[in-house]
Amino acid sequence: MNVIGIETSCDETSVAVISNGKLTSNLISSQHFHVDYGGVVPELSSRAHLQIVVPLLKKALHESKLDIQDIDLVTATAGPGLIGALLVGFTFAKSLAYSLKKNFIPVNHVEGHIFSGFLMEDKPVFPYLCLVVSGGHTLLLIVNSDYDIIKLGSTLDDAVGEAFDKVSKLLGLGYPGGPQIQRIAENQNSDFVDFPVAQCKNEYDFSFSGLKTSVIRFIQKNYGKVENIPADHIPLIAASFQKAAVKALTKNVEKALNNFEIKTLSLVGGVAANKLLRDEFVKLASQFNKKLVIPSLEFCGDNAAMIAYRGLKLFEYLQNFGNKHDYFMNQNAYPNLNGNTFIRSL
Incomplete structure (x- = not known):
């Protein structure tokens, strides 16, 4: 075939x-x-x-x-x-x-x-918990088989990749936002700003519009305009945003790991290329003793x-x-x- x-x-x-x-x-x-x-x-x-x-x-x-x-x-x-x-x-x-x-x-x-994890040599084992993160989608799913997929939660507004793009543009870092924010945030103090993580009615849903607004308000309150931000503060704001965005994702994943019996944890989509997010998934897989499958960057x-x-x-x-x-x-x-x-x- x-x-x-x-x-x-x-x-x-x-x-x-x-x-x-x-x-x-x-x-x-x-x-x-x-x-x-x-x-x-x-x-x-x-x-x-x-x-x-x-x-x-x-x-x-x-x-x-x-x-x-x-x-x-x-x-x-x-x-x-x-x-x-x-x-x-x-x-x-x-x-x-x-x-x-x-x-x-x-x-x-x-x-x-x-199902992009099945392109890897070490493939997911059903049932698996899957977080789909991209510029247009943020979904938390339980995949029971090739033809049985249960949605636990999704974003109520912006997808996480869209939030990265918007904050990157706001900080003058350019497009696409994910790689730009990861690059400039590397080895920076991510506790510079304590940005909030949304609490949704459905415990597995996500919301990122409030996080984006919090970045805007922080800038307005402390600098007036983006142009007034000291150059050495931009990486700190970016790192703080990235930390909050990743926390918003992993907290729901951790809840699902506590509440559902699964064999594999999988992270897929364009934002799965983010190093901090991948590292946090490694920690979660180790903590809960689950197999972890994250596609290579190509996939x-x-x-x-x-x-x-x-x-x-x-x-x-x-x-x-x-x-x-x-x-x-x-x-x-x-x-x-x-x-x-x-x-x-x-």
Whole structure:
């Protein structure tokens, strides 16, 4: 079975190939020009996807020593994401499958992240507790199987990655915010400011808009304007913010570890690249004696390998159960790109 995966949900164009269960290519083209605008410009993102997706496909096939006719299954991200960006990869992949008379499976982007740990040599063991953290999503989940995912909590406002981006922009550090804040906060006093961690009605939910507002108010109260912040205080504010953001995530994870029987702890998504967060997960796994799976950096951000892997699993499910599950009932309604999912509420 040779599987093509295509991911274009935001500002990374990615094409991957899984051949006979082995990842043989995972190409990622990042759109670095968005740095000049302080964030992703949807129209420019869509145009860039159009320009690079075909060359990436050709290169991925070449690396995998395959011809286009050797492909058995085509998969692509079907949402959530930027609508224009999604349409490029989704439409291209579906058209490719149609022209080759091959099967096509749409994949929910978040589910791709959830199962990205299975791309590693040491894989998660069900059931596992999974924290999904990115620029658009913050979710705490229990994954009982490939097709049974329970949502414990999610963000009520900003995703944690979005909060990093906004605070980074506020401090004049640039975009993307996560790497900038991590870089400048390294080895700094994170107790410089005691920023608050939100307490939500649902103990597993998250909220980051208040943390962002607290940073703004601290600056206004102590400096008046951002321009008045002493240069040596910016790393201290960044470190204090990062500490609070990570604490907001790990406190809920710790509650879940106390309340649910799981075998593995997993951290996935773009913000999983944050060193402080990864270190805290190592401590939690050790404290609770749980197996820990964090994907390598290549698989933390948006990538087609996770889409190809998840698409293959969904195809196997479809082969066994046909369209008896709701996930597959509305595949012809995908012009809305709603990204059907197995995730259900507790």
